[in-house]
Amino acid sequence: MSREPTDFKRFQPAQQESTPKAEEKWTAGARLQLGLPVTVWALALAIPYILMLVISFWPNDATGMRPGLTLDNWTTVFTQSLYRDALLRSLGIAFCVTALSIGIGYPVAYFIATRVKARKALIFVLLQVPLWTAYLIRAYAWRVVLGETGVIAKLLQRIGIADTPDWLLFSNFAVVIVISTMFVPFVIATMYPALEAIPPDLREAAKDLHAGRITTFFKVTWPLSMPAAMAAALYTMAISFGDFISPTLVGGPQSIMMTQLIFNQVGVAFDWPLAAALSLTMFIVIVPLVILSQRTEASQVIGLRR
Numbered sequence: 001m002s003r004e005p006t007d008f009k010r011f012q013p014a015q016q017e018s019t020p021k022a023e024e025k026w027t028a029g030a031r032l033q034l035g036l037p038v039t040v041w042a043l044a045l046a047i048p049y050i051l052m053l054v055i056s057f058w059p060n061d062a063t064g065m066r067p068g069l070t071l072d073n074w075t076t077v078f079t080q081s082l083y084r085d086a087l088l089r090s091l092g093i094a095f096c097v098t099a100l101s102i103g104i105g106y107p108v109a110y111f112i113a114t115r116v117k118a119r120k121a122l123i124f125v126l127l128q129v130p131l132w133t134a135y136l137i138r139a140y141a142w143r144v145v146l147g148e149t150g151v152i153a154k155l156l157q158r159i160g161i162a163d164t165p166d167w168l169l170f171s172n173f174a175v176v177i178v179i180s181t182m183f184v185p186f187v188i189a190t191m192y193p194a195l196e197a198i199p200p201d202l203r204e205a206a207k208d209l210h211a212g213r214i215t216t217f218f219k220v221t222w223p224l225s226m227p228a229a230m231a232a233a234l235y236t237m238a239i240s241f242g243d244f245i246s247p248t249l250v251g252g253p254q255s256i257m258m259t260q261l262i263f264n265q266v267g268v269a270f271d272w273p274l275a276a277a278l279s280l281t282m283f284i285v286i287v288p289l290v291i292l293s294q295r296t297e298a299s300q301v302i303g304l305r306r
Contacts, residue, residue: 049283060073073276077281082261087258087285090241092172093179094236105183105190106191109191109192113198124192130181131185131186136249139250140249153168171250174255179240186236194224194228203221206219237286237293238290
């Protein structure tokens with residue numbers, strides 16, 4: 001007696017056929033949930049820049065700005081020495097702030113991560129205490145410290161220097177110092193977790209291979225902490241480039257930055273097209289630096305993975 005071949009497809013669960021569709025529906029829903037906020041955020045960022053770009057080509061005269069097409073605003077930005085000098089000065093101050101913040105914050109974070117054995121969390125929190133105070137209040141405090149009757153001036157008088165140096169307040173030096181005090185805690189907060197995550201065994205292995213402290217640092221610690229250092233430097237550079245409070249409170253006539261000129265054009269001269277051109281100039285200058293830093297950080301991470 002012959003038997004018909006068994007159809008095993010009948011015994012397969014019916015859910016297997018609907019699984020791909022379910023996965024496709026889940027993927028579509030996830031894309032919608034992720035794509036909608038990203039799209040709204042992208043539009044919220046893009047629309048103001050597009051409007052600024054359009055307004056930067058509008059003419060402006062005694063009657064106010066009006067729709068049109070002119071290159072006078074961009075010509076003014078790149079031909080008048082006031083704006084060129086302010087742009088270069090803003091870049092120079094941003095570079096100095098970045099170098100000083102990394103130069104102070106990195107060693108402090110390295111010391112806490114590698115040398116401190118107990119109460120690391122307490123020390124880390126204490127170093128973040130300055131961030132609990134408003135930036136404006138700290139800037140005013142530094143104005144008192146760097147003033148003619150401040151602590152530094154009195155210290156200089158005790159060692160025989162009667163006159164307070166001109167560069168101590170209302171100068172580029174004061175601007176760099178005040179902005180740096182804002183970013184040093186951020187650098188420490190960025191570098192400490194990265195340095196803490198480096199396995200101590202790697203440094204011990206370098207010592208077993210007769211590497212000194214300096215060699216171990218540059219061969220082990222520094223390459224592994226480079227991505228975090230680049231991120232901290234990028235954040236410091238981008239934000240300090242557009243700082244407004246410090247140059248206004250502790251800067252002098254030789255410390256005018258781009259943000260102050262933009263504020264004057266918007267709130268005093270009411271020349272919005274020129275202010276838009278100045279703002280976009282800052283954007284055009286800082287974006288390539290951001291891209292370069294991100295590519296350098298990415299290449300460093302890929303090199304470490306290899």
